[in-house]
Amino acid sequence: MAKDRRPPKPIISKNVSDASADILLDALDAGFDIEEIAPERGPKVRGERKFNQESLDELVDMSGTGAAIPGQSLTNNPDTPYAWEKPATFSNPREALNEITKLLLEPEAMKNIVRALANGASVGDLASAVLYAKFFEGEINPDVMLLLIEPTMYLMMAIGEEANIKYNIDNDDLDEFDEDDEDVQNKINEFKTVFEQIKNSPSVKNVSMDNNILPQEIMEQVKEKSPQLKSLLDKGAA
Amino acid sequence: MGLFSKIGKALKKVVKKVGKGIKKVVKKVGKVVKKVTKSKLFKAIATIGAIVVTGGAALSAFGATGGAGTFTGWMMSKSAAITGGTLFGQGAQGLAGFGNTVTQLMSKPFEYVGSAIGSGARAVTDFTGITTPAPTTPAPASTTAAKSSFWDTKAGKFVSTVGTQVVGGVATGYATQELLGGDPTGEMAGLAVEGRSPLDPLAVYAPTTTISLNDVYGQLGYGTGDPGFQASAELFRQETLGVA
Numbered sequence: 001m002a003k004d005r006r007p008p009k010p011i012i013s014k015n016v017s018d019a020s021a022d023i024l025l026d027a028l029d030a031g032f033d034i035e036e037i038a039p040e041r042g043p044k045v046r047g048e049r050k051f052n053q054e055s056l057d058e059l060v061d062m063s064g065t066g067a068a069i070p071g072q073s074l075t076n077n078p079d080t081p082y083a084w085e086k087p088a089t090f091s092n093p094r095e096a097l098n099e100i101t102k103l104l105l106e107p108e109a110m111k112n113i114v115r116a117l118a119n120g121a122s123v124g125d126l127a128s129a130v131l132y133a134k135f136f137e138g139e140i141n142p143d144v145m146l147l148l149i150e151p152t153m154y155l156m157m158a159i160g161e162e163a164n165i166k167y168n169i170d171n172d173d174l175d176e177f178d179e180d181d182e183d184v185q186n187k188i189n190e191f192k193t194v195f196e197q198i199k200n201s202p203s204v205k206n207v208s209m210d211n212n213i214l215p216q217e218i219m220e221q222v223k224e225k226s227p228q229l230k231s232l233l234d235k236g237a238a
Numbered sequence: 239m240g241l242f243s244k245i246g247k248a249l250k251k252v253v254k255k256v257g258k259g260i261k262k263v264v265k266k267v268g269k270v271v272k273k274v275t276k277s278k279l280f281k282a283i284a285t286i287g288a289i290v291v292t293g294g295a296a297l298s299a300f301g302a303t304g305g306a307g308t309f310t311g312w313m314m315s316k317s318a319a320i321t322g323g324t325l326f327g328q329g330a331q332g333l334a335g336f337g338n339t340v341t342q343l344m345s346k347p348f349e350y351v352g353s354a355i356g357s358g359a360r361a362v363t364d365f366t367g368i369t370t371p372a373p374t375t376p377a378p379a380s381t382t383a384a385k386s387s388f389w390d391t392k393a394g395k396f397v398s399t400v401g402t403q404v405v406g407g408v409a410t411g412y413a414t415q416e417l418l419g420g421d422p423t424g425e426m427a428g429l430a431v432e433g434r435s436p437l438d439p440l441a442v443y444a445p446t447t448t449i450s451l452n453d454v455y456g457q458l459g460y461g462t463g464d465p466g467f468q469a470s471a472e473l474f475r476q477e478t479l480g481v482a
Contacts, residue, residue: 005312007312008312008313008462009462010461010462011461011462012459012460012461012464013459013460013461014458014459014460015259015460016287016290016291016460017256017259017260017262017263017283017287018263018460019287019290019460019461019462019464020263020283020284020286020287020290020460021263021266021267021283022461023286023290023313023461023462024267024271024279024282024283024286025267025270025271027286027309027312027313028271030312032309032312034271034274034278034279034282036308036309037282037285037286037309038278038281038282038285040278067240068240070240073240073241093458094458097291097458101291101292105292123257124253124254124256124257125253127253128249128250128253131249132245132246132249135245142245142248145245145249146248146249146252147458149249149252149253149256150256150259151287151291151460153253153256153257153260154284154287154288154290154291155288155291155292157260157284157287157288158284158285158287158288159288160284161281161284161285169257169260169261170253170254170256170257170258173257173261176261177261177264177275177276177277177279177280
């Protein structure tokens with residue numbers, strides 16, 4: 001039977017990260033368990049980068065083709081402008097975001113994204129490529145492009161999570177959160193070990209004193225010369 | 239430096255910043271929520287982020303149901319409030335009136351579209367062999383023609399086949415929803431009694447003062463209280479009055 005939980009609080013933030021964090025805290029506060037929000041689905045596929053000589057050669061070839069001569073764009077006929085020189089199709093970021101979301105949630109697109117993430121491409125690089133290409137095609141203007149980086153990254157991250165892939169967010173940071181988790185786990189283990197040691201160690205009461213450490217003569221001298229300690233009751237009687 | 243170099247640099251800079259922001263937020267939440275590993279928190283934040291961005295379409299696309307008691311259903315229940323036009327409360331009279339008319343008719347096309355793509359998209363995640371195929375009715379064929387695009391460019395070669403289909407129209411989405419069945423997310427019965435919080439003025443919950451309520455439609459905000467999350471894109475395709 002479904003639990004009766006309080007409704008979510010309306011949250012507005014200027015960035016997705018803060019909004020998500022606030023909603024997560026709100027959900028946990030409302031009684032959700034982290035497993036209900038992000039259920040565990042076994043070990044993830046590691047999206048590790050692999051060296052590919054073919055790709056490197058292609059990149060080298062591309063970099064060797066040269067760049068445009070300064071001012072070359074100004075020689076273009078004004079009657080036939082480039083796509084990105086015309087007014088953008090979407091100037092409203094919300095509309096542009098919906099368009100991009102629709103494209104990314106297409107089965108074929110998702111398939112490609114999942115494959116790319118599994119091959120070690122970072123979410124940031126994928127989002128950049130998609131948005132840059134959208135700008136180049138004249139669908140969005142540069143401002144909208146920059147505004148849409150974060151939501152696009154989040155969408156791709158969700159696709160990666162759904163496919164149970166351990167992916168890079170930006171460059172090579174595959175084990176970013178694992179290291180922290182490992183630190184915490186190590187500390188917990190350390191504490192447990194120490195606790196067990198204390199628990200299992202013989203108690204102080206059971207430790208027998210070794211009377212043979214000092215020679216018997218010296219012990220007697222100490223007894224003689226040391227002040228006699230009396231209890232308060234003894235002092236009173238004296 | 240040319241235009242494209244500048245744009246490329248800006249893009250790289252923002253991506254780096256966003257990446258850092260994501261990690262920072264996970265660490266911040268990790269300080270509040272103890273006993274949960276950061277990788278788990280990251281997963282939760284990524285999932286919630288996608289729901290926020292797409293208005294639930296992402297999860298529908300993955301085949302998740304927004305039934306009562308589930309996290310998705312809980313989160314999307316905020317989206318339902320707008321159907322009654324009561325969400326914006328007394329604090330914003332103009333918006334409240336608006337919510338009663340246009341948004342009532344067009345509040346969830348994007349969710350429906352998400353459901354429409356859902357059955358197919360789920361199959362795609364199944365191709366990895368990690369998720370198990372869900373027994374769903376196949377979605378009806380897309381109504382619009384293929385739309386080839388930038389994905390074919392060299393820069394986006396890895397995602398080259400994207401954009402071959404655009405699921406079109408509210409009608410198709412609605413029909414799919416009917417076919418697929420499941421719990422209707424974001425719908426509320428006419429006599430349903432709202433909790434107190436959705437009736438409060440919007441400003442009460444805005445965590446930062448940097449958001450201007452007068453200009454809320456012009457800004458790209460995120461969250462369960464954001465009008466974009468509430469009403470999806472259709473809210474912003476309203477007819478506007480010309481100013482003389």
